[in-house]
């Protein structure tokens with residue numbers, strides 16, 4: 001698990017260490033220099049004669065960068081520091097000068113930004129030390145001008161990396177261009193300057209990094225979209241920080257999902273493994289029902305009970321004979337894949353799915369005292385979203401994409417559109433959680449989950465997964481995972497968000513497994529789930 005703490009929590013963790021005289025900046029800058037030297041060696045085989053450009057801001061982030069530059073200069077690297085503030089970290093500047101580094105004062109002559117950017121872009125490596133956790137809003141002043149010029153030369157998208165990363169690395173959520181000839185390797189110091197440290201927004205110009213060397217612990221903005229696209233490979237270096245309190249954002253790794261996977265034992269049967277009830281598909285969209293049912297079956301449900309019109313049920317059964325249509329006990333409902341929204345012009349006929357969906361959600365909420373088998377978790381997707389009541393329990397997991405989330409929020413009085421959601425996914429997922437009470441899984445290149453405790457950000461899926469039917473498959477996977485832990489999820493609703501994050505990991509990993517590095521079809525993703533799960537379980 002990768003855990004990220006807010007800027008305030010990081011400062012609170014630093015305070016007692018600094019008071020006790022711990023040399024945090026020395027640790028941070030030495031680790032940074034060590035990583036930059038390793039990157040230079042990997043890229044050019046030797047470091048002597050390499051050119052490094054330091055982008056230096058007013059604060060301690062600039063101090064880390066100047067101290068690291070001094071280490072590089074002592075190793076024979078030709079180091080130039082570009083100072084974007086009139087006052088920068090004094091000790092760091094003295095160390096760099098003492099080691100033979102050159103200094104360019106941009107703050108005193110801001111109109112030189114284009115010429116300085118041209119020089120910086122000719123370096124082998126650029127260290128972005130303009131702003132760290134002290135950032136307030138978008139980059140301003142000479143720093144903003146310099147980054148704007150540089151992004152024009154160097155490009156916004158960061159490099160494609162080896163997705164496996166190393167033990168202390170977080171694989172990138174990026175997947176852009178490779179830093180190649182003519183483009184310097186960009187190392188962000190603590191974080192790419194100008195990202196929203198705690199919310200992952202991109203409020204202004206940001207120089208996309210190939211690597212981020214972050215100190216002590218990850219910061220939320222490194223995990224969250226859209227900033228997660230510009231952080232490159234994240235390397236967390238230990239400087240002795242121990243934040244107290246829960247992390248603000250977490251990311252599950254494969255091993256975490258492996259240890260919590262409900263592996264059936266000799267006494268298990270279909271009811272202990274969990275039954276999934278599925279209200280999905282209409283005559284217009286029967287495929288969604290097939291995809292969700294296939295995914296649920298392939299994820300290892302005890303059984304799928306399908307609810308829908310007879311022709312669609314026949315289609316589902318033809319694809320998955322394991323599915324039953326008889327009524328009975330259900331441990332998690334999946335409501336909405338392939339069900340039209342109330343305004344859907346393509347499919348005026350709902351085949352009775354809205355009534356079935358409302359009924360299922362009432363049982364899942366525990367609203368029907370006479371009814372057995374409730375309350376239970378529910379996945380509410382697509383056409384299920386307009387069926388929600390005013391409030392929902394946190395064991396309901398809503399699975400909108402950005403457009404659907406904007407619609408849900410507008411229906412509850414927020415003036416928000418798809419673009420707003422894409423610019424600040426965590427903010428709006430949280431808002432939807434506050435307004436509905438439900439756990440919210442916002443689908444996207446990086447999936448964000450907001451629940452009763454903290455948030456999750458999963459970056460497991462290849463871009464190829466953005467394809468029709470992929471969401472139906474996710475709903476089936478998540479339904480099975482919730483059904484397997486139904487009682488726990490209702491008793492401890494914070495678990496719903498963790499299970500949702502785990503489902504996003506399984507879904508993304510299955511897409512990668514279905515066709516590594518190439519296009520995937522939704523049904524192929526469902527078919528790849530059993531192999532994905534057995535590979536995961538091998539990590540236990």
Ligand SMILES: NC(=O)C1=CN([C@@H]2O[C@H](COP(=O)(O)OP(=O)(O)OC[C@H]3O[C@@H](n4cnc5c(N)ncnc54)[C@H](O)[C@@H]3O)[C@@H](O)[C@H]2O)[C@@H](O)CC1
Nearest residue numbers: 024025058059060061131132133134135136138139140190
């Ligand atoms: N506290 C410590 O001892 C440690 C801090 N470390 C480093 O220190 C950083 C935090 O240092 P600071 O608190 O000095 O903060 P920053 O280095 O992020 O700098 C903040 C300063 O930048 C300016 N600024 C803020 N927002 C701006 C904007 N939008 N545009 C332009 N200028 C802006 C302001 O002058 C502000 O005081 C961390 O990110 C990390 O790199 C590390 O050395 C580890 C130890």
Ligand SMILES: [K+]
Nearest residue numbers: 128131189191
């Ligand atoms: K930085």
